[in-house]
Amino acid sequence: MKTPKPTPARVVRRILEVADTGMLAVDAHGIILEANTSLCQMFGYTRDELVGQSVGRLLPADLRAAHSRYVRDFANAAESERSMRGRGELTGCRKDGSCFPLKASLSKYRENGDWILLASLHDFSEQKQAEEERVWQATHDALTGLPNRALIRERLANALERSSRHGRSVAVLFVDLDGFKPINDSYGYDSGDALLKQAAATLEAQLRPDDSLARMSGDEFVILCEQIDDPVAMSTLAQRLNEQLRQPFVVNAQEVFIAASIGVAIGDGAKHSADEMLRDADAAMFAVKRQGGDGWRFFSGDLHEEARQRLALTRGLRVALERDEFSVLFQPIVSVTSGRVAGAEVLLRWTPSDGPVSPAVFIPVAEKTGAIIPIGAWVFRQACLAAARWATIFGEAVPYLSVNVSTRQLDDPALADVFEATLRETGADPSRIVIEITETALMDDVDANLRMLRRLAELGLRAAVDDFGTGYSSLAQLLRMPVSLLKIDREFIDGLDKRRDSRIITSTVIGMGHSLGMRLVAEGVETAAQLAELSAHGCDYVQGFYFHRPLAEEAFIDIVRREIAPFLTAPDDPLYFLVYVSEAVTPPDQAALAQLLDTSRQRNAALGVTGILLYQHGCFMQMLEGRRSVVEGLIAKIYRDPRHHTVRISARGALSRRIFPEWSMGFRDMSELPGTPDFDNWRQRTQELLALADDPATSFAFLAAFAQPLNPPVGLPA
Incomplete structure (x- = not known):
């Protein structure tokens, strides 16, 4: 007589039914005894379609045998509960043939001397998708969708490990766009982002299917090429990349132009690490950049020494402040x-x-x-x-x-x-x-x-x-x-x-x-x-x-x-100004004026005197400012100078601050003023310097107006 199959007790069936997660009851041979509503909805079956069937129906065909052995092993084991996490990712198979990731745990109890196994199943498709998105975001550039620095470094490390086993080289090309920043600044960040996407697509179009392209940061990209037998292939690729990036790009209906500086490093896992390869390619790119960009260069021994020195400098700079260097x-x-x-x-x-x-x-x-x-x-x-x-x-x-x-x-x-x-x-x-x-x-x-x-x-x-x-x-x-x-x-x-x-x-x-x-x-x-x-x-x-x-x-x-010692004044010798006019005995030519000005500047600089000299048709007007004793001494010498006659003081007195703090002797030739309008039709009489000196206030204001200060002086205070 055939022994009837065990069935879950009524309490267990009630538990299965009210549970909000998918649950199954199976016997020791993996035959489904009961399935709750949540599980039926998860897999797309009715209860009647599942009861009496092998639990393997809920798994892909290639996993059924292994899973059957696992169930029997658990039924015969001493433990009463087991999580299936240690077996790696489980995969469920729906009635329509679609598969999805599962998490599962098992427990068991005896019913009339036979083992009944309870399986709790969780569909974690959404969690897995979210996790995959987090991983993608952590390893890819959000703008271009390319691998980022962390991922390309990991891929490079793996490539170098493979190269040490197979004896074939790995190449890294470090690409830095020339002329990107001015375009980004001129047209805005949205246009800059669009240009980076186009540049990335241009680079990717030149690569082999197995090559990797990554965006490091800003306008920097890295290309990883494996199984390199001939460096010439990399020089050809670099030249091709240069040529393609010189072609015009269209951004927001505007045609723009960029170029690229490309550094190439070739190595293998027996001699190089991922960081060394990236550093070497970066050093070669930097050398191209310094020479004006828009080109490529292999990393060389000279660049290696330069890179080594730069690394030493980098380490030294980190502690230079602490060491008071x-x-x-x-x-x-x-x-x-x-x-x-x-x-x-x-x-x-x-x-x-x-x-x-x-x-x-x-x-x-x-x-x-x-x-x-x-x-x-x-x-x-x-x-x-x-x-x-x-x-x-x-x-x-x-x-x-x-x-x-x-x-x-x-x-x-x-x-x-x-x-x-x-x-x-x-x-x-x-x-x-x-x-x-x-x-x-x-x-x-x-x-x-x-x-x-x-x-x-x-x-x-x-x-x-x-x-x-x-x-x-x-x-x-x-x-x-x-x-x-x-x-x-x-x-x-x-x-x-x-x-x-x-x-x-x-x-x-x-x-x-x-x-x-x-x-x-x-x-x-x-x-x-x-x-x-x-x-x-x-x-x-x-x-x-x-x-x-x-x-x-x-x-x-x-x-x-x-x-500044000559410019410092004492209470008994205060800051003083003097304005005078005179006529030249013989009107000087340009050479004589230049000589006069040079002599005055040297003398005044030594004496701490500042001021300005105007010349017009044989007449001079000059303002001197400095210590009173020095200014009085200078005017006495001017009186005795045989090149002058009719020397006349227009104004003199104390000053609170210098008008011409930086001019040991400013100079303006008023005889001819190029570029001025024609005033002949308006002239009633000519206001010569000698006549202007009759009005001391106007003379002072006229001379002071030459003191430049569209902006306050950045040197000695005005």
């Missing part, structure tokens, strides 16, 4: 008209234990690694401390300080807060501190930099554009910036006395800067001829070895103290 020097900035020091550029120096490192070497590394942010904050603090010290020494005659700020610092949203805290802590006068930013850095992200500069201006700091003339700024963009100084790049100064184009550019920049109310500083002045050209074009300040090399603070203070 940085110092600052001060490059004097000299007023062209007075010849006196008006300010100083703060220059960073690094001297680790094994000897000094050139700023040209370590500053680019600091910028690339981000170390420039804490280092730049330290330099600004040194400038503020110096400004506070100098204010107690020089008073109103204190020179201004100019501090370089890099692109990486401008991108730091905390920059203004750090500077504000430093100013408050040190007590430095922000109006005596100028922030120098290179033209290309300033225009790198115009809107963001404009916001940062305005924030710095709110703190009282002023801004200067360094290396002006070498970038791509437009006049319209420059007008938006709160800039008070333009620094003419040394490239133009070097050819000033040799090349006509340098003279034209320099003269144009000076004229444009003055028309915008800015002062001009020429960098790299090394000869008297260069200084003469700059003086003739009206440049305000110069810096360079012709006057001073970078100085330690003590030496800088000594120079300024000696220079």
Whole structure:
């Protein structure tokens, strides 16, 4: 007689029915005894279709045998409960043939001497999909959908491991887009994102099916190629990528152009790690970038040494501040008209234990690694401390300080807060501190930099554009910036006395800067001829070895103290002015006027006298200002000078402050004024300087009007 199949007790059937998860009761042979409503809905069967069938019906065919053995093993085991998580992912199979992921647990009990197994089944399709999405987001770039830095590094490590087994090389191409930032700034971030997507698609179209393309960050991409036998194939690929990226892209109906700098590194797992391969390809790309971009280069032994040195510098820069290895020097900035020091550029120096490192070497590394942010904050603090010290020494005659700020610092949203805290802590006068930013850095992200500069201006700091003339700024963009100084790049100064184009550019920049109310500083002045050209074009300040090399603070203070000594007044010898007119016995020509002016400037600079000289048709009008005893002595000499006659004083008296603090002797020739309108039809009589001197107040106001100040002077106070 056939033994009847056991059936679950009524209590168990009730539990199965009310459970909100899929549940089954099966016998020790895997035959389904009961299935609740949740399970039937999960798999798409009715209860009658399942009861009496093998539980294998709910699994893919290739898993049924293994699962049957697992059920029998559990039925014969001593344990009464078992989670199936340790078996890896389970897969369920619906009535329609579709599969889905499952989680399952088993328990068992005896019914009339036979084992009945209860299986609890959970469909975790949604959880698995969410997990897969989280993994994808963690390993892919959201904009392009490409693998990100973490995933390409993992793939590269795996590729290198395979290469060490198979004896074939792996190649990494590091691609950096040239010219992307200006397009991003000009057309907006949405257009920049669209361009990155197109560039990514262009790169991917040139690759083999098994190659990997990843977006590292910004406009940087990495290509991974396996099973490389011939490096020539990689040079061909790099050339092809360059050619494709030179083709025009269309963004928002605008045709735009970019290029790429590509570095290529080839290696294998026996000799290279993933980080080394990425670093080598990056070093080769960086070398292309420095040579102007739009090209490719293999990583070489020279670049390896350079990369090794850069790594050593990176490690050293991380601890340089802690080890107190940085110092600052001060490059004097000299007023062209007075010849006196008006300010100083703060220059960073690094001297680790094994000897000094050139700023040209370590500053680019600091910028690339981000170390420039804490280092730049330290330099600004040194400038503020110096400004506070100098204010107690020089008073109103204190020179201004100019501090370089890099692109990486401008991108730091905390920059203004750090500077504000430093100013408050040190007590430095922000109006005596100028922030120098290179033209290309300033225009790198115009809107963001404009916001940062305005924030710095709110703190009282002023801004200067360094290396002006070498970038791509437009006049319209420059007008938006709160800039008070333009620094003419040394490239133009070097050819000033040799090349006509340098003279034209320099003269144009000076004229444009003055028309915008800015002062001009020429960098790299090394000869008297260069200084003469700059003086003739009206440049305000110069810096360079012709006057001073970078100085330690003590030496800088000594120079300024000696220079301003003649300008300091005592109660018994107060600040004094005098206006006089005279006629020349013999009207001088241009050469004689130039000689007269040069002599006056040298004499006045030594005596601490400032002022202005006007010349018109053989007549002179001059304002002198300085200590009363010195000014009175000068006018006495002028009375005795045989080149003058009818010397007459128009006005004299005490001054509270100088009108021409930086002009040892300004000069204007009023005889001919090019570019002025024709006034002949309106002239009733000519107002000569001799007649103007009859009205002292008007004479004083007329002369004072030549004192430039579209902007307050950035050197000695006005």
